[in-house]
Each structure stands twice: as structure tokens, then as C-alpha cells.
Amino acid sequence: MPDSQKIYLKDYTPPAYLVDTVHLTFKLSPNATRVNSKIRFRPNPDSDSRDFFVHGEHLTLIRAAIDGQECSPVVTDKGLTAQAPDAPFTWEAEVEINPQDNTALEGLYMSNGMYCTQCEAEGFRRITYYPDRPDVMATFTVRIEGDLPVLLSNGNPTASGDGWAEWHDPWPKPSYLFALVAGDLRNHPDSFTTKSGRKVDLNIWVRPDDIDKCAFGMEALKKSMKWDEDVYGREYDLDLFNIVAVDDFNMGAMENKGLNIFNSSCVLASPETATDANFERIEAIIAHEYFHNWTGNRITCRDWFQLCLKEGLTVYRDSQFTSDVRSRAVKRISDVDGLRAVQFREDNGPLAHPVRPDSFVEINNFYTATVYEKGAEVVGMLKRLVGDDAYAQALDLYFERHDGQAVTIEDWLKVFEDTTGRDLGQFMRWYSQAGTPRLTVTDDFKDSTYTLNFKQYTPPTPGQDVKQPQVIPIAVGLLTPNGDEVQETVVLEMTKPEQSFEFKGLSSRPVPSILREFSAPVILEQDTDNETRAFLMAHDTDPFNRRESGNALARDVLRRMITDGAAPDPMYLEAKAKILTDEALDPAFRALVMSLPTQEELAQMLFDTGHTPDPEAIFNATQTLAQASAERLKQDLPRIYAAHQVKGPYSPDAGPAGHRVLANSALWLLSRLDGCKQAQAQYDAADNMTQQISALGCLQYFDHGADATQAFYDQWRHDRLVIDKWFAMQVSNTRPDQTVATAQALTEHADFDMKNPNRFRAVFGALAWHHAGFHQADGAGYRLLADWLIKLDPVNPQTTARMSTAFQSWRRYDEGRQALMRAELERIMSTPDLSGDTGEMVGRILE
Ligand code: PHE
Numbered sequence: 059m060p061d062s063q064k065i066y067l068k069d070y071t072p073p074a075y076l077v078d079t080v081h082l083t084f085k086l087s088p089n090a091t092r093v094n095s096k097i098r099f100r101p102n103p104d105s106d107s108r109d110f111f112v113h114g115e116h117l118t119l120i121r122a123a124i125d126g127q128e129c130s131p132v133v134t135d136k137g138l139t140a141q142a143p144d145a146p147f148t149w150e151a152e153v154e155i156n157p158q159d160n161t162a163l164e165g166l167y168m169s170n171g172m173y174c175t176q177c178e179a180e181g182f183r184r185i186t187y188y189p190d191r192p193d194v195m196a197t198f199t200v201r202i203e204g205d206l207p208v209l210l211s212n213g214n215p216t217a218s219g220d221g222w223a224e225w226h227d228p229w230p231k232p233s234y235l236f237a238l239v240a241g242d243l244r245n246h247p248d249s250f251t252t253k254s255g256r257k258v259d260l261n262i263w264v265r266p267d268d269i270d271k272c273a274f275g276m277e278a279l280k281k282s283m284k285w286d287e288d289v290y291g292r293e294y295d296l297d298l299f300n301i302v303a304v305d306d307f308n309m310g311a312m313e314n315k316g317l318n319i320f321n322s323s324c325v326l327a328s329p330e331t332a333t334d335a336n337f338e339r340i341e342a343i344i345a346h347e348y349f350h351n352w353t354g355n356r357i358t359c360r361d362w363f364q365l366c367l368k369e370g371l372t373v374y375r376d377s378q379f380t381s382d383v384r385s386r387a388v389k390r391i392s393d394v395d396g397l398r399a400v401q402f403r404e405d406n407g408p409l410a411h412p413v414r415p416d417s418f419v420e421i422n423n424f425y426t427a428t429v430y431e432k433g434a435e436v437v438g439m440l441k442r443l444v445g446d447d448a449y450a451q452a453l454d455l456y457f458e459r460h461d462g463q464a465v466t467i468e469d470w471l472k473v474f475e476d477t478t479g480r481d482l483g484q485f486m487r488w489y490s491q492a493g494t495p496r497l498t499v500t501d502d503f504k505d506s507t508y509t510l511n512f513k514q515y516t517p518p519t520p521g522q523d524v525k526q527p528q529v530i531p532i533a534v535g536l537l538t539p540n541g542d543e544v545q546e547t548v549v550l551e552m553t554k555p556e557q558s559f560e561f562k563g564l565s566s567r568p569v570p571s572i573l574r575e576f577s578a579p580v581i582l583e584q585d586t587d588n589e590t591r592a593f594l595m596a597h598d599t600d601p602f603n604r605r606e607s608g609n610a611l612a613r614d615v616l617r618r619m620i621t622d623g624a625a626p627d628p629m630y631l632e633a634k635a636k637i638l639t640d641e642a643l644d645p646a647f648r649a650l651v652m653s654l655p656t657q658e659e660l661a662q663m664l665f666d667t668g669h670t671p672d673p674e675a676i677f678n679a680t681q682t683l684a685q686a687s688a689e690r691l692k693q694d695l696p697r698i699y700a701a702h703q704v705k706g707p708y709s710p711d712a713g714p715a716g717h718r719v720l721a722n723s724a725l726w727l728l729s730r731l732d733g734c735k736q737a738q739a740q741y742d743a744a745d746n747m748t749q750q751i752s753a754l755g756c757l758q759y760f761d762h763g764a765d766a767t768q769a770f771y772d773q774w775r776h777d778r779l780v781i782d783k784w785f786a787m788q789v790s791n792t793r794p795d796q797t798v799a800t801a802q803a804l805t806e807h808a809d810f811d812m813k814n815p816n817r818f819r820a821v822f823g824a825l826a827w828h829h830a831g832f833h834q835a836d837g838a839g840y841r842l843l844a845d846w847l848i849k850l851d852p853v854n855p856q857t858t859a860r861m862s863t864a865f866q867s868w869r870r871y872d873e874g875r876q877a878l879m880r881a882e883l884e885r886i887m888s889t890p891d892l893s894g895d896t897g898e899m900v901g902r903i904l905e
Pocket residue numbers: 176178179309310311312313346347350369425
């Protein structure tokens with residue numbers, strides 16, 4: 059990628075003009091929507107420049123005027139420049155746009171007859187000419203004219219009539235938070251009274267068929283509003299809060315002020331159509347978008363390099379919320395599983411970038427696990443370092459000091475420095491240095507003193523050859539050999555490349571439990587024997603580390619099976635059986651202990667320990683180990699399965715969901731022994747989607763699924779979200795030699811529609827995540843994915859670019875696979891008119 063296309067953080071300059079008010083009028087029409095804008099500009103006292111530039115892409119300019127005088131600006135495909143006064147003035151423009159043909163789903167587009175917008179990050183410039191950057195904040199007044207029953211925009215409704223509506227948003231906002239929705243929609247209404255006694259109307263707007271799938275989302279919204287008042291003291295600030303569900307959407311959801319827009323898969327749920335996991339995810343996403351009202355909207359980002367300012371903090375807040383309303387241990391374990399599977403992979407490959415990147419070509423490519431999930435880890439570390447009280451005080455100061463502003467990570471850290479008096483200069487490296495630190499630990503015991511010796515090292519990442527030591531909060535506890543805790547959790551603050559910590563007055567050598575709750579996003583390298591791991595798996599008082607020891611043990615067992623042809627280690631099988639059968643433990647936790655490390659995780663682990671991962675060998679080893687587990691547990695499985703059946707009406711709460719996840723992981727193993735008899739019975743009796751899909755998964759995986767797969771389709775063909783699952787499951791549950799053929803056949807199904815991102819991701823996301831299937835030695839998986847990325851790119855560049863990350867770990871594999879992947883990447887790269895999004899991503903992967 060030529061460096062000239064790159065934008066650098068260090069080049070930031072304030073805008074020449076600021077905006078006070080924006081008036082927009084939309085005359086909706088599928089192929090020719092007219093947008094009239096009237097914008098009050100004034101010179102920015104913090105800028106010397108008086109160059110008037112406004113962004114604009116894919117717009118047809120009909121007319122422009124400054125202070126009522128028609129003007130003839132210089133128009134390019136990026137925007138326009140004009141002669142503007144060195145004093146406040148009114149800009150007016152009329153443009154025409156084409157929502158119907160907008161398949162990129164950025165700006166104003168149509169989805170099933172409904173008009174919808176997506177402006178983050180830089181979509182507003184596809185709606186009208188505007189300084190489309192987050193440090194320009196203004197109040198918006200919007201008039202919508204269109205022959206549709208529901209016409210929505212941000213803020214509060216001010217007037218409406220037949221075929222028109224007017225809205226006013228009193229809170230100054232950047233253009234990326236603008237939204238408009240128009241369609242034949244039904245609402246699920248409710249209300250919430252804030253802590254100061256204001257009544258807020260709440261609505262979830264959906265297509266008429268979906269009206270019975272809103273109740274859960276509404277409860278989640280009210281819970282989130284209450285939680286943000288209780289925990290962060292944040293009250294909602296408008297009379298109305300709208301959520302809209304849309305079928306065609308590139309991401310999960312969007313926090314537009316007062317008008318959140320959701321991918322329908324992230325808000326619609328009923329017991330018959332959504333799984334327990336879907337319910338939990340929906341609750342978290344509703345909370346996430348709602349929490350953005352303060353962390354993102356009231357206080358926003360100065361520029362897109364600061365994206366983690368809103369995303370890292372808001373992900374952290376939604377994870378706190380889920381921990382509070384569900385189980386803290388289970389939430390932490392699943393978050394860390396996700397972090398390792400996605401973020402560690404990113405941080406250890408060609409796409410590695412700092413939590414706050416310092417350059418980019420296309421900002422859409424930086425909505426990454428590093429910005430979001432590692433960004434949240436960084437906030438969590440900050441809280442652990444300063445303590446809960448100081449964290450609360452710092453946040454109060456943040457809201458007070460920066461309300462209504464567009465700020466930076468420096469501003470964010472400054473509130474912590476001012477609150478605590480600490481110097482966070484070194485901590486800042488978590489934002490500026492890419493890569494996952496390796497933390498190695500050894501220990502000594504002498505004269506009643508136990509010493510832990512740590513070393514940190516972060517490998518080079520693209521553009522950053524040398525790394526400085528980071529501040530690593532290491533939560534540690536110590537156990538006696540009979541399982542009592544002699545040292546409860548303390549947080550060691552490591553700041554140097556090598557550092558030792560002493561624990562005095564111990565009568566015998568303790569067993570350390572290190573990095574409790576995963577207190578820092580690092581790779582811990584610890585020379586522990588498997589007896590100790592099994593001991594910690596049974597006795598650690600920190601549930602995260604209890605599961606982690608089990609996982610570390612499983613990784614080691616699998617590594618020996620893969621590289622030395624070892625047999626499944628009976629010690630692991632015993633330790634696992636002990637947890638599975640311990641009825642005193644939380645069922646959801648037991649299910650997590652049952653799960654094996656993902657094949658993707660194993661591939662990375664093998665690579666890190668100097669092996670070339672062989673996807674077939676990895677697949678076979680996990681099969682062998684699962685089979686051995688099933689046989690070891692032969693006596694227990696039917697009993698556990700039966701004991702955790704949930705009676706009565708379905709509830710998605712953590713309690714019953716935990717029983718189901720445990721019973722269903724028992725079913726999975728049981729299906730290896732009983733020819734899927736129990737799975738078939740469960741499929742036939744299922745009255746909720748969790749039970750139905752768990753059973754279907756077993757049937758498909760063990761090749762008994764043909765009839766059920768057809769029956770499932772016949773039952774659900776009218777429900778697109780369920781049919782997305784149907785597409786994905788057929789690919790995920792294949793044997794590796796069938797994965798590509800199955801995905802290929804599904805692209806020919808009448809219901810496959812590449813223009814719908816959910817459907818495209820159902821097939822190709824499942825292909826990319828089927829480790830052994832995607833990495834089939836003949837390269838068929840690579841070819842199929844590349845073929846479809848090339849087809850999708852002109853339609854939807856953003857989704858194409860994201861899906862191309864399936865190739866990011868290509869350098870991990872053997873030469874044959876590397877050559878095959880490189881060839882596909884180069885084929886994509888040489889496609890005529892390839893989008894900038896995909897070009898940047900594939901270019902970085904190849905570099
Ligand atoms: N800002 C959204 C969120 O995380 C994500 C998003 C980004 C949605 C870009 C659409 C486009 O909540």
C-alpha cells in the first residue's frame with residue numbers, strides 16, 4: 059500500500075471551521091433521494107487555516123450556496139472546496155443520492171423496503187457534504203418526507219403529519235452518530251423512569267413479522283439503563299430511546315444518539331428461535347450500545363485513532379454489566395477464550411497494531427479485536443492498578459471534565475493521573491505498543507521465603523521492532539500443598555524487563571496461582587508440571603485459574619499427542635471427570651472445563667513452541683481426546699445429562715441456561731457412544747432453539763443429521779435468522795474433507811444471498827472457522843473463499859475486507875499451504891478495481 063494513502067495520528071490538525079447547527083431535509087425516493095442541508099459554520103479559533111473543505115462521496119451536487127449566494131465549489135470524488143468567509147456563515151446544498159443501489163451499507167441504504175443509515179465511521183459523507191470528522195460536533199434538526207408510516211431520526215420528535223416528520227436532537231454530536239430510519243415498522247413500546255424521576259419512552263421498531271421477538275431486548279434495555287445509573291451514576295438524557303432492527307447490516311449494532319440501529323440478529327429473540335448464547339449476546343450488545351450514550355456520544359473521540367477511547371471503555375463496561383447480571387467467573391473465562399482466539403491471533407500476525415493505531419488507510423479496517431477487546435483489557439488493568447474507588451472517582455472526573463467534548467487517550471489517562479497522582483507514562487505503552495507480551499516465570503523457595511521471578515518480552519510487530527517494558531499487573535495467590543490458600547490474591551506490579559517478588563514467612567513451598575482472573579492480556583510461560591496443573595484444577599480458589607490450569611493441561615496433552623503420537627493422558631481425563639461430576643460446582647463453569655482448546659488455539663500454540671501446525675493432525679488429536687473423555691465418563695454422562703434437564707417454561711436466565719449448556723456438553727460426548735440416540739430424542743422433543751440446535755449439531759457431526767437437517771429447514775424456512783444458523787451449522791459440523799464441498803453447495807441454495815452480510819458470514823465465517831476444513835491440504839478452502847471475496851468486494855467492501863482476515867495466519871503453516879494461501883491473496887490483490895478496504899487488508903496480510 060503506498061504510504062501516501064496513509065493517514066497519521068501525528069498529522070492531526072483541528073478543523074478550520076466548526077459547525078453550530080445542522081438542518082437537513084430528506085425527500086425519500088429509492089433511486090433518487092434529495093437531501094437539502096443548511097449548516098451554520100464559524101471559523102475555528104484554534105485553527106489558522108481558512109480553507110473550507112467538506113467531505114462528500116457518491117453524491118450528485120444539485121446546488122450550493124454560501125449566505126444565500128449560489129456558489130460553484132471545486133468538487134472531487136472525496137469532497138469539495140469553496141471560498142468561505144472568515145466569519146460565521148450559512149452553507150446550503152442540495153444533493154441527490156441512490157439508497158436502492160447502495161449495497162455497501164454505508165450512508166443511506168435500503169433493506170427490505172426500509173430506509174436505514176449507517177454513518178460510523180465515515181458514512182455521513184455519502185449523505186451530504188459535511189466536515190465528516192468526530193471533532194466537529196453540532197445540533198441536528200431533521201425533516202423527513204416520505205410515503206412510509208414510520209419516519210425516525212435522532213433526538214426528540216417535534217412535529218409530524220401525513221408523510222413527514224421533524225426531529226430535533228439537542229445534544230451536539232459528530233456526524234457519525236446521525237441516523238435516519240423510514241419504513242413500515244411496528245413498535246414494542248415500554249418506558250423507564252430515570253433516577254431523577256424523568257419518564258423516558260422506549261421503543262423497539264421491527265418489521266411486522268418480528269413483533270413477537272422484542273420482549274427480551276426491551277428487558278435488557280431497562281436493565282442496562284438501571285445498571286448505568288447504579289454503577290456509573292449515568293442517567294439517560296432524552297425523552298425517547300429508539301432501537302430499530304435491520305436485516306442488512308455490516309456489524310452488530312450502532313449507537314446513534316437516541317436511535318440505536320441493530321443487526322436484527324443482535325436484538326430479535328424468542329425461545330423458539332434464539333439460543334441461550336444468542337440471548338446472552340443480545341443482552342450484552344443492547345447494554346453496549348446503550349452505554350455508548352455516555353462513553354462515545356456525550357464524550358466522543360477527537361479523531362478515529364482514538365477509537366478505543368469509546369470502544370475499549372464501552373466493551374469493558376458491558377462486560378462488567380454481564381458479570382453483574384450473570385456469572386463473573388463464566389463471563390471472564392469466555393471473554394478470555396475469545397480474546398485468545400481472535401485478538402492474540404491478530405496481535406501475533408501481520409495485522410498486529412496498537413490499541414491506538416498511529417496510522418491507517420481505511421478506518422473501517424480498524425474495528426478490530428485489538429481496539430475493542432484488548433482496549434477493554436487495558437481499562438480493566440487500569441482499574442486493577444488504581445483500585446475500585448480511584449477508578450470510580452476518575453470516571454466521575456472524566457464525565458464532568460469532558461462532557462460534550464471530543465477527546466483523546468491522553469485526556470482519558472490524565473483523569474486517572476489527576477485522581478491518583480500516579481504517573482501513567484509507562485502505562486500508556488499499552489495503547490501505543492502492539493503485540494502480546496510474553497511473561498515467563500520461575501520460582502525459588504529458601505529460608506521461609508518464596509520468590510517469583512518474572513521476565514517480560516514482546517516480540518516485534520509490523521513497524522515496531524523494539525518494544526519497551528510495560529506495566530503488568532500480575533494477580534497472584536499461593537496455596538499450600540493440601541489446597542489451603544496461604545496468600546490471598548495480591549496484585550504485583552511489574553514495570554521492569556525482569557523483576558522478582560518475595561513472599562516471606564512461609565513454612566513450606568507453596569503452589570503459585572499466577573495471573574488470576576487473567577489480570578493482564580499476556581502469554582504466560584510457566585514451567586509447571588502436569589501434576590501441579592491437575593492440583594490447581596482441583597483446588598485453585600480462583601475459578602478462572604482453575605479452568606485455565608485445566609486448559610493448560612489439555613493443551614499440553616494435545617501437544618504431546620500431535621507431535622509425539624502420545625496417548626490421551628489419564629491424569630487429564632481423571633481431573634476433568636472430577637470437575638464434571640462435582641455437583642457443588644456451577645454447571646456453566648463445569649461445561650467450560652469440559653470444552654477443549656480450539657483447534658485454532660492449538661495451531662497457534664504449536665507454532666509458538668516451534669512446530670509447524672498440521673491441521674489434520676490437530677483435528678485427529680482432538681477427536682481422539684474427546685473420544686477418550688467420552689469413554690472415561692461412560693457411567694456418568696447419562697446421569698449428568700438427566701440431572702440437568704430443565705423443566706417448565708423456557709427462561710434464558712443464567713441459571714437454567716447453565717444447566718442446559720452442561721447437559722448439552724454431556725450430550726455431545728454421549729453421542730460418541732450411543733449412536734446419537736439421545737440426540738435424536740432431544741431433537742424430536744425440543745421446544746426451544748437451544749435444545750433443538752444442540753441436538754441437531756450432534757446429529758450432523760456424527761453423520762446422523764440428514765433427516766433432521768431437512769426437517770429443520772422445512773420448519774424454519776420463513777425465519778431468516780434461524781436459516782442463517784441452518785447455513786452455518788451444516789458447514790461447522792462437517793468432517794474436514796466435506797467442509798468445502800458443503801459450503802460450495804450451500805452457495806447454490808436458493809436462500810443464499812451474498813448481499814446479506816449475515817447470510818454471507820453464515821457460510822464463509824463457518825468455513826473460515828473450521829480449522830481443518832478451511833486448511834485442507836489441496837487448497838480448495840482457500841480457493842472457494844477467495845472466489846467469493848472477489849465476488850463480494852464490489853458489492854460490499856467492508857464485509858469483504860473483514861472476511862479476508864481468515865488468511866491472516868498463513869505464515870504459520872507448512873510451505874505447501876503457505877504457497878496456496880499466498881497465491882489466493884495475490885489473486886485477490888490483482889483483481890481490477892479492488893476496493894481500498896480489501897486492498898489495505900490483503901496488502902497488510904501479504905507484507
Ligand atoms: N460503534 C459500533 C459499536 O461498537 C460498531 C460499528 C462500527 C457499527 C462501525 C457500524 C459501523 O457499538
